[in-house]
Amino acid sequence: MTQKQFIKTALNVYLPGFNTSGQDPKTFTADTTFESVVTKKNVQSLLKNQLIAFFADNNQKVVKWPGDWQKKTVSELSESLIPSKS
Amino acid sequence: MKTSFAFIALFVLSLSVSITSTAQLTIDIGAAKTENKANALTFGIQYVRVFDSSLQTKELFKTGKNSIVTFAPQFDVRFGSEDAFSAITGKMTALLTTYKKTTYEGLVVTDFKKTINAFPFSVGAESNSSFTTFNGILEAGYEPFYQSPLNNLPEVLKHTEFGLYLQAGHKFKGDSSSTALVGGAKDESAEKVNSNLLRVKGHFGIDTKSLVKGATSSVGLAGNANVWYDVVNKKVYHQIIATARIYLVNGAWLDLNYLKGSGAPNFNFGDEYRVGAKFRL
Numbered sequence: 001m002t003q004k005q006f007i008k009t010a011l012n013v014y015l016p017g018f019n020t021s022g023q024d025p026k027t028f029t030a031d032t033t034f035e036s037v038v039t040k041k042n043v044q045s046l047l048k049n050q051l052i053a054f055f056a057d058n059n060q061k062v063v064k065w066p067g068d069w070q071k072k073t074v075s076e077l078s079e080s081l082i083p084s085k086s
Numbered sequence: 087m088k089t090s091f092a093f094i095a096l097f098v099l100s101l102s103v104s105i106t107s108t109a110q111l112t113i114d115i116g117a118a119k120t121e122n123k124a125n126a127l128t129f130g131i132q133y134v135r136v137f138d139s140s141l142q143t144k145e146l147f148k149t150g151k152n153s154i155v156t157f158a159p160q161f162d163v164r165f166g167s168e169d170a171f172s173a174i175t176g177k178m179t180a181l182l183t184t185y186k187k188t189t190y191e192g193l194v195v196t197d198f199k200k201t202i203n204a205f206p207f208s209v210g211a212e213s214n215s216s217f218t219t220f221n222g223i224l225e226a227g228y229e230p231f232y233q234s235p236l237n238n239l240p241e242v243l244k245h246t247e248f249g250l251y252l253q254a255g256h257k258f259k260g261d262s263s264s265t266a267l268v269g270g271a272k273d274e275s276a277e278k279v280n281s282n283l284l285r286v287k288g289h290f291g292i293d294t295k296s297l298v299k300g301a302t303s304s305v306g307l308a309g310n311a312n313v314w315y316d317v318v319n320k321k322v323y324h325q326i327i328a329t330a331r332i333y334l335v336n337g338a339w340l341d342l343n344y345l346k347g348s349g350a351p352n353f354n355f356g357d358e359y360r361v362g363a364k365f366r367l
Contacts, residue, residue, distance in 0.1 A: 005193065013190050017198035017234045022295055025235075041112065041132065045158050046204060046231055049183050050196050052147050053154040057187065057194040062145045 001060045003078040009054070010074045018047045030075040044070050055081070114341070116362020120169045121354070122269030128166035128360055153184045160208075165215035169269030171348035171358055177210025177225070198236035204229045212351045216271065217261040219279055221351050227251035227287075245294060251287040253314075256280075257351075275353035276319035284317040285350075296333060304333045312349055325349035338365050 007030050016025040018038045028037065038044050048065065055062045066072065066080050114130040148155045158179050165172040182205040188197040196202065208225040229249040232239055259279045267273065277283055290311045296304035308329040315322055325347035332340040340363050348354035 001193070005191070009190055009193055009195060013195045013198070017196065017236050019235050020233070042229070043231070043233075045156075045181060046183065046202065049154060049156045049181050049204075050185065050202070052145060052156055053149065053183070053185065054193075054195060056147070056149045056154065062147065065145050 001055070001058055001082060003075075003082045003084065006078040006082055007074050010051075010078070014047065014051060014054070015074070018043055018050075028074075031073050033071060033073050034077070035070040038070070112364060114362045114364040116341070116360050118166055118170050118358050118360040120166075120171075120270045120358055121356030122169045124168035124269070126166045126168035126170040128170050128362060129163070130165075130362075130364075131161070131163040133161035152187065153182060155180050155182045157181070160210075169267070169271040171270050171345060171352070171354060171356075172215035173212065173349060173351065174215060175210060175212045175350075177208040177223070179206045179208040181206050198234040199238050201237070202231040202234075204231055213260060214267075214271070214273065214352050216267060218267065219260045219273065219351065220258045221255050221277075221283060222258065223253055223255040223283070225251055225253045245292055247289070247291040247293075249287075249289040251289070253283065253285040253287060255283045257283055270348060270354050270356045270358055271352070272354055273352045274355055275323065275351065276316060276321045277351075277353075282318065286315045286317065288313045302335060306331045306333065312347075314350065314353070323347065323349075323353040323355075334363075338363060340364075 011028045011030070011032075015028050015032070015034070015037045019025060020039045020043050021037050023037060034047065035044065038047050048069065052062055052065070060082070063081055066077070069077055069080070072080065112130075112132040114128075116128045118126045118128045120126050146157050158181060160175075160177050160179055162173070162175045165174070184203045184205075186197040186200040187194050188199075189195065206225070206227045206229060208223070208227075210223055210225070212221045212223055213219065227249055228251075229247070233244040233247065235244070237244065257277050257279055291309065293308040294306045296306050298305045308331055310325075310327040310329075312325040313322065314324075325345070328344045330342040334340060341361070343358075343360040343362070345358045345360065348356070348358075
């Protein structure tokens, strides 16, 4: 999985799926933070649980999840979790 | 004195957690009219973070065909001056979810049209702010997530939530130097010190979110009801929390609350009115 695929899937599947903020999903961008869309703490735990499942289901290695992941933008989390192939 | 020290130590520990970590932390500060009609200051700290001990170099999880288990510590502190309701809970939760899969651009993803079934299994402790007793608790629960905007269920259902839990444990004697607790601080449960606990808990919540939207803020209503059946003593305890919420900028909000019943561990039957602001850090 590439960072680009992760960003696209997060914006089009996971953030709209766990959207508890009432925001229009059309406003979500790579600069959107997870906590601005998923406002409830128990749902944030569920989002992390399902993102790890997403990695595992697609045979993507799961590295250590950043402690402040929900404060990161979609773009920043993709950089933390998926090494660049450069 | 011993109690006050423990109370302050716990508060300082909680604050230090907020400073040193960037976890999921919510702090609320408020004023309350207690069961004894006293004016009290109230504080609340809710803390949930990913399990990422510095000793760990990789994420802890276990997957199945359509399931996954992840781990998270949680910390919830509610206390106040005078005889304000208090509850302190710390637990480690293994979150098992079962979910349906679909595909998106060739990738396997969660199917949000279907309910995600969440089963939290926790081990932890609960006490009041005077630490007169400690309950060691094992808990197994079921909390379905059907509130996704992509789920096909009727919209009105997505404003609700429910959970069912089985709680088992033991009630230990705590700080015996405390003065007698009165009003809303009194332990009114039938659960006896040095005895085993077994409860069935049901939770139901409803949240309208923003009902009336203004230029810089909005107003909503929320209600939460918790019911416990004390299997050992054949007693029923309840807690009802009615909230009018004013959403402010930067994720902060102002709550006007009416509480009937303190909930675990005191199961006080009194009531309390609160006004307070809540901040996410």
